Amino acid sequence: MQATINGINIYYADKGQGDAVLLVHGFPLNHTIWMPQMRALVPRYRVILPDLRGHGRSDAPPGPYPMDLYADDLAALLDHLQVQRVVLGGLSMGGYIAFAFYRKYAPRVRALILADTRAGADTSEGRERREAGARLAEREGAAAVAAQMLPNLLSPHTRARRPALVARVQSMMARTKPAGIAGAQRGMAQRPDSLSLLPAIAVPVLILVGEDDALTPPAEAERMAAAIPDARLVKIPQAGHIPTLENARAVNRALLSFLADLDRT
Ligand code: MLT
Numbered sequence: 001m002q003a004t005i006n007g008i009n010i011y012y013a014d015k016g017q018g019d020a021v022l023l024v025h026g027f028p029l030n031h032t033i034w035m036p037q038m039r040a041l042v043p044r045y046r047v048i049l050p051d052l053r054g055h056g057r058s059d060a061p062p063g064p065y066p067m068d069l070y071a072d073d074l075a076a077l078l079d080h081l082q083v084q085r086v087v088l089g090g091l092s093m094g095g096y097i098a099f100a101f102y103r104k105y106a107p108r109v110r111a112l113i114l115a116d117t118r119a120g121a122d123t124s125e126g127r128e129r130r131e132a133g134a135r136l137a138e139r140e141g142a143a144a145v146a147a148q149m150l151p152n153l154l155s156p157h158t159r160a161r162r163p164a165l166v167a168r169v170q171s172m173m174a175r176t177k178p179a180g181i182a183g184a185q186r187g188m189a190q191r192p193d194s195l196s197l198l199p200a201i202a203v204p205v206l207i208l209v210g211e212d213d214a215l216t217p218p219a220e221a222e223r224m225a226a227a228i229p230d231a232r233l234v235k236i237p238q239a240g241h242i243p244t245l246e247n248a249r250a251v252n253r254a255l256l257s258f259l260a261d262l263d264r265t
Pocket residue numbers: 025026027028091092093094188215241
């Protein structure tokens with residue numbers, strides 16, 4: 001489905017009924033990384049999966065896209081769908097956006113799911129790498145960025161045993177619009193540190209991380225879990241940076257149990 005949100009076309013999937021669960025993808029991916037979770041949750045919940053600006057089938061206006069802008073897009077999408085409060089999940093950049101959303105719209109958040117993400121801001125070298133990535137996309141296109149990112153993205157198990165999944169993730173990245181890649185990279189470079197937010201998070205939080213995630217390793221997840229008052233950490237075996245696809249069954253189990261516990265409170 002599609003809606004005009006903050007002046008641009010935003011694509012989203014919206015299925016099921018009940019309490020709303022909004023799941024936000026990472027960079028440079030799209031909503032389909034959460035499809036196995038949508039299938040598992042729709043019998044009990046309303047699941048909303050947006051393509052962020054610059055990604056998937058949504059428009060890619062000129063950037064940068066600060067995390068606050070993404071948060072505003074999500075809030076406007078929820079207004080459009082007449083949804084007041086959600087369980088908000090985000091993978092990697094989706095997690096950075098979840099922090100921004102919580103900072104701006106805390107009353108709209110029933111609980112958080114932080115998958116394969118980190119709370120810290122970029123170092124100055126990290127910001128330089130992002131600018132180089134933005135320029136690579138603008139100069140050579142998304143396929144060059146996909147080729148650079150792919151080797152570190154997925155677990156050794158996925159790379160050795162699931163060639164179709166590797167090809168799918170590669171093509172998802174290669175089809176992202178160069179302007180979207182540049183806009184997101186420059187937006188992420190500007191993001192503030194969220195470490196000081198962690199002790200102030202007043203909702204239940206599920207933290208997920210692929211055991212073999214090389215980009216946001218389990219140590220990052222452990223640090224967040226230690227700093228957030230009501231956090232549950234689940235490490236997903238045989239998964240790298242995209243456990244939602246690499247080990248969907250384990251992620252679904254963790255989500256369903258977290259959501260069932262929320263229902264009881
Ligand atoms: C992502 O998966 O969203 C990215 O790896 C996040 C990042 O570049 O920091």
